[in-house]
Amino acid sequence: MVMKKITKLLMTACIAMLFLSACGPKEQKIYIVSTNDMHANIDNFPQMAALIDSLRIAHPGLLVFSAGDNRSGNPINDRYTEPSKPMYELMNAVGFNLSTFGNHEWDGGPAALRNALNWANFPFVCANVVFDDSLQMRNVYPYAIFNLDGLKIGVIGGIQLGENGLPDFHPKNANGSHFYPLNKVLQMYINELDECNAMFLLSHCGYEEDREIAEQFPELDAIFGGHSHTQVAEKQLVGNVMITQAGAKVKFVTLSTFTFRDGKLVDKDMQLLSIKDFPKRDAKVQAMVDQYNSNKYFSTVVTTNTTPVESYESLGCLMTDAIRYTTGSDMGFQNPGGVRFDTLSVRPITLKDIFALDPFDNEIIAFTLTGQEILNLMKSCFTTDRGPIYCSGCSYKYKVSDEGELTDLQVTLDNGKPLDLNAKYNIVMNSYMSSVFDYEHEDDGHTTFRTSNELMLEYLASHPEIDYGNTTRVTEE
Amino acid sequence: MKAFVNDTEVRTYYGAKVKSVVLAYYRANNLPLNLKDIEVKDAYGNTIDLDGSLRANSRIYVKF
Numbered sequence: 001m002v003m004k005k006i007t008k009l010l011m012t013a014c015i016a017m018l019f020l021s022a023c024g025p026k027e028q029k030i031y032i033v034s035t036n037d038m039h040a041n042i043d044n045f046p047q048m049a050a051l052i053d054s055l056r057i058a059h060p061g062l063l064v065f066s067a068g069d070n071r072s073g074n075p076i077n078d079r080y081t082e083p084s085k086p087m088y089e090l091m092n093a094v095g096f097n098l099s100t101f102g103n104h105e106w107d108g109g110p111a112a113l114r115n116a117l118n119w120a121n122f123p124f125v126c127a128n129v130v131f132d133d134s135l136q137m138r139n140v141y142p143y144a145i146f147n148l149d150g151l152k153i154g155v156i157g158g159i160q161l162g163e164n165g166l167p168d169f170h171p172k173n174a175n176g177s178h179f180y181p182l183n184k185v186l187q188m189y190i191n192e193l194d195e196c197n198a199m200f201l202l203s204h205c206g207y208e209e210d211r212e213i214a215e216q217f218p219e220l221d222a223i224f225g226g227h228s229h230t231q232v233a234e235k236q237l238v239g240n241v242m243i244t245q246a247g248a249k250v251k252f253v254t255l256s257t258f259t260f261r262d263g264k265l266v267d268k269d270m271q272l273l274s275i276k277d278f279p280k281r282d283a284k285v286q287a288m289v290d291q292y293n294s295n296k297y298f299s300t301v302v303t304t305n306t307t308p309v310e311s312y313e314s315l316g317c318l319m320t321d322a323i324r325y326t327t328g329s330d331m332g333f334q335n336p337g338g339v340r341f342d343t344l345s346v347r348p349i350t351l352k353d354i355f356a357l358d359p360f361d362n363e364i365i366a367f368t369l370t371g372q373e374i375l376n377l378m379k380s381c382f383t384t385d386r387g388p389i390y391c392s393g394c395s396y397k398y399k400v401s402d403e404g405e406l407t408d409l410q411v412t413l414d415n416g417k418p419l420d421l422n423a424k425y426n427i428v429m430n431s432y433m434s435s436v437f438d439y440e441h442e443d444d445g446h447t448t449f450r451t452s453n454e455l456m457l458e459y460l461a462s463h464p465e466i467d468y469g470n471t472t473r474v475t476e477e
Numbered sequence: 478m479k480a481f482v483n484d485t486e487v488r489t490y491y492g493a494k495v496k497s498v499v500l501a502y503y504r505a506n507n508l509p510l511n512l513k514d515i516e517v518k519d520a521y522g523n524t525i526d527l528d529g530s531l532r533a534n535s536r537i538y539v540k541f
Contacts, residue, residue, distance in 0.1 A: 039528075073528075160530075168492055168530060206530055207519060229495070229529030230519060248526045365490045434490050435500035436510060444478055447492030 028260045030148050031059040035066055036204070036226025037102065037248035039073030040087050042289050044250035047275045049094045049282035055255060056095070061148050064095055067226030068102025068159065068204035071116070073249070075355065075453075076292055083108050086292045088119035093285050098144055100157035100202040101126045102226060103167035110135050110176055125157030125202060127189050132176040142189050145196065151260060153200070154193035158182040158213075160205040160227055167204075170449040183216055190219050198258055198265050200224060207232070207245055214241035221265055222256060233272045242268050251275055298352040303460040307469030309344035312336055314468045315357060316390025319452065322459035323364050323428045324392040327448060330425040331393035333377065335386060335433050338362075349466070354456055361453040362430035365445045371421040373441040375411065380439040382406040388474045389433075394419065395473035408477075478533040496527040499539055516540040 033052055056062045071084045080086055105113055117139045127142040143156040159167050166174050193199050198221045203210050206228035214223060215238055222242040229248035236243050246252040252272050259267035309315060316334045324332030340357055381389050399408040411419035430452055434445055478491045482502035489501040495517055503510050517525050520536040
């Protein structure tokens with residue numbers, strides 16, 4: 001009898017609990033790992049994979065996003081037989097669910113981008129780009145919707161545009177890609193996602209622009225950002241929009257947590273997690289990385305040297321010729337410190353040689369300078385200990401007094417005429433020179449969005465043999 | 478383009494990364510061109526990478 005009563009009481013209690021549970025607020029959490037600007041730093045992938053796996057065990061249904069610039073920064077990936085394939089195979093292995101485009105996704109041109117989209121096992125979102133049908137870009141959408149345990153999560157993608165209306169890449173790579181200001185199209189997609197339980201922006205616009213977007217579009221719940229390589233270490237809200245960004249180069253990921261009560265987003269939080277501090281490495285991903293790094297790619301012959309080189313200047317001439325000819329400029333300049341060896345025997349030249357000659361691989365900057373300003377540039381080198389700069393498109397003679405003062409400098413153009421101090425010339429130099437050489441000039445210059453090694457390899461592609469052993473363009477009298 | 482380092486105006490090329498702006502600041506102030514062990518923050522106190530992209534008129538702060 002007593003047992004019957006107890007059983008009845010227990011059953012009543014259970015039914016009451018079930019009823020209360022069904023009637024009480026239902027709390028759900030979703031977890032998103034986001035990173036950005038990985039720039040093909042594949043060496044950190046084994047730790048990132050292990051970290052994300054551990055998070056996935058703790059939080060099944062975890063989503064993993066990239067806010068763009070997956071490539072560009074590591075020749076092992078960028079100059080792989082099929083450029084960028086290593087990155088996408090690794091991102092697939094880690095289990096990325098979504099990416100937006102960074103400006104560097106266009107660095108290999110439309111064909112390379114199309115290949116990347118085909119290799120990725122996940123979609124790309126970008127609301128402010130439209131591709132010509134002829135490019136056959138697949139796997140790209142303005143936004144994606146994830147259904148997680150009954151919650152609809154909308155994620156819109158977006159990319160920054162520079163003053164020329166294009167993302168920061170070489171304009172020739174834009175062929176067939178049409179860009180629109182993100183703030184002009186965002187509202188339309190926000191309206192389309194109105195019924196979602198949460199709405200996010202996966203942004204490659206940079207932190208400052210993300211803040212402006214957050215002010216303009218308070219309907220967004222969070223922005224997972226990229227482009228400015230900003231480490232957002234603590235929760236930051238603009239209005240009620242949470243903005244995150246995880247530095248760059250696979251050093252960090254952001255773990256964002258969103259709490260819903262009865263389908264309504266009631267709380268959001270984030271943590272910046274260090275990848276290098278994570279104690280485990282994923283063995284499968286490590287094996288993939290090891291295989292990519294052991295690629296014989298660096299042994300690829302790119303030209304053959306036909307005369308022995310024994311001076312920095314000769315190789316400086318090669319470097320300046322490369323940036324000058326490939327950019328169609330009148331002159332090219334190179335700082336001596338950027339030429340990293342001075343001896344080259346008669347032999348095939350490999351990619352390894354090229355990257356050793358110029359490990360900095362700086363962007364090349366274009367200027368329009370008067371002859372006088374070019375003279376100012378050349379003379380500025382004598383006021384420091386940098387030494388005379390190397391050049392293409394001209395040669396020069398200089399005199400230095402016993403006290404080390406420059407007393408004369410005469411520049412002759414390749415056509416045999418002297419430099420016209422009043423004429424304007426299109427010239428190129430690397431971004432280091434552009435930043436640190438102090439000389440009087442008007443034009444601030446602009447990036448060509450191309451790097452020195454990229455231009456060198458383009459130059460050598462049409463020069464199966466090089467002969468710089470006896471080349472000299474700078475003479476001290 | 479124009480940017481500000483430690484609230485000092487710096488002029489550099491359009492499309493400059495953080496590193497180039499910092500180097501231009503060093504040059505303008507006759508500081509040693511040393512990028513090792515420096516910390517760069519944006520106007521909101523976030524650490525930024527030397528390869529990060531900057532917009533014109535951005536303000537960054539360098540700690541030596």
